[in-house]
Amino acid sequence: MIRIIPAFLFLFLLSQAQVFAQDSLRYxxxxxxxxxxPQKGEFVLDGKTTLILPADSPGFKLAADYLAGLVKNAAGYQLPYAKPDSKPQKNSISFLVDTSIKNAEGYKLEVTPKQVLVKARTAQGAFFALQSLRQLMPAEIEGKTQMRxxxxxxVAIEDAPRFAYRGLMLDVGRYYxxxxFLRKYIDLMAFYKINTFHLHLTEDAGWRMEIKKYPKLQEIAAWRDSTVVGHVKDKPRKYDGKRHGGYYTQQELKDLVKYAQNRFITIIPEIxxxxxxxxxxxxxxxxxxxxDTTYQVLTAWGIQKDIFCPHETTFRFLEDVLTEVMDVFPSKYIHIGGDEAPKDRWKKSAEAQAVIKREGLKDxxxxxxxxxxxxxxxxxxKGRAIIGWDEILEGGLAPNATVMSWRGEKGGIAAAKQKHDVIMSPNTFLYLDYYQTPDARKVExxxxxxxxxxxxxYSYNPVPASLTPEEAKHILGPQANVWSEYIGTPDHAEHMTFPRASAFAEVAWTAPEKKNFSDFKARLFKHVQHLDKLGVKYAPYFKTEKALGQVK
Structure with a gap:
């Protein structure tokens, strides 16, 4: 008997593991x-599948149109709409308003062999339900196909995000x-239910937004004469000798904002x-x-001593700039940076020292x-709020500021304890411009x-254990960042972002007790078929035997 029980347990556990793997691949x-x-059977979507919308919730059509657009692009036919509020019927996808769903981004998805029911309190929840439905479909849905x-x-799914803020940042300041490509990036964010696009628009190496009151920002600040090749520390330092730059017109950015809104994504600009x-x-x-000096747009990387001087001319300039920025971007938050600002010039500036004296400041x-x-x-x-990197804690935190903690978690913890909202973005876990493999320099x-x-x-938990439950409420969510010092092309940006952004998406959405890295890898192994069809140049390293382990 003693010998039989271990064998029985082994076989039972083996069978459970096989079911686990099969479910991971099926869902x-x-x-x-x-x-x-999991449920038995499958629903077959075809040219006769009918879309049914609620009559009094027009926003749901935005979600339904997105699905219809995928199908038309892939198979060439248009899914018909039935009369609003029609009863769910065979071979239909019905959208139902469900006020019992408390989370505005939550949804219920019921797929049976006869029909599909999408239940949500808001159109945003319905849209996220369709992203799950999309991922359950064959990867051919992502492009032109002969499939009809x-x-x-x-399946039956009940779902809602762990965090309200789920962000991804792309630095377009260093490289335009x-x-x-920004539209494609937004589409991929929507695919992963990431709801905030942090667009880093200005840098030492380039200014990327048209500001009509200050045309030299387009004429001069948007361009550099050359760019360092390789690492800044490499000796001798080399440059490509090529002029690089560009900027987005305000109309282009307004169109981009609308494009993102149609995918329930908010764009937060950073100046x-x-x-x-x-x-x-x-x-x-x-x-x-x-x-009496000549400043030059930066051609290499590193922290610069030359920063804005805190005099009235600067404040007028920044208020003018931010006015135009807020006219383009309707987001609640405006990111104002605040990081890596050496004080060397201020220490030697009579104007800066005069402000210190006038305002009774210590340093x-x-x-x-x-x-x-x-x-x-x-x-x-103007009815908006600021976000700043965790350096804005130094010298005293602005009264209503939200802190984005990047130098580890220390700044975020300090801000939460001061009852300020926090977005966790530690470089140790969420900087996607870092290398992905131990032998990086050989293969990456x-x-x-x-x-x-x-x-x-994948292992990151955005809520530090040192916070009390009340303090933890100030953690709005996490954000992953893609800084572009060494990322100069769209293909390279995709390579660095994916598939790590998929791991980040699960950090931001899924409850910790539901996460399992082996299960995630199994799902990812099948899931990337969608990325292949979408033409995403994701990093291939996770597919190696070493990375996959036992996943086949």
């Missing part, structure tokens, strides 16, 4: 839903990326201050602390706090450094 949804119950029917495994401002100083040198750190608080007051006057394209494999991204 390869990322991020993993909070509750998924699409099978969906039967075409608008078409960096007081540091990372050399490109602006090159266009308008009077904004700096050094007189240059308090001067930066004064700078940020003054900008915050202006942004608040050049990156800024660091080592951040898929598993480490």
């Amino acid at each position: 390869a949804i990322i991020p993993k839903p909070q509750k998924l119950t 029917t699409f099978k969906v495994p039967a 990326f075409p608008v078409d 960096d201050m007081p540091g990372h401002s050399l490109a602006a100083l090159a266009a308008y040198p009077e904004l700096g602390c050094i007189k 240059e750190h308090e001067l930066q706090s004064y700078f940020i608080q003054r900008i915050e007051k202006f942004v608040n006057s 394209p050049v990156a800024i450094g660091g080592y951040l494999p898929l598993e480490k991204v």
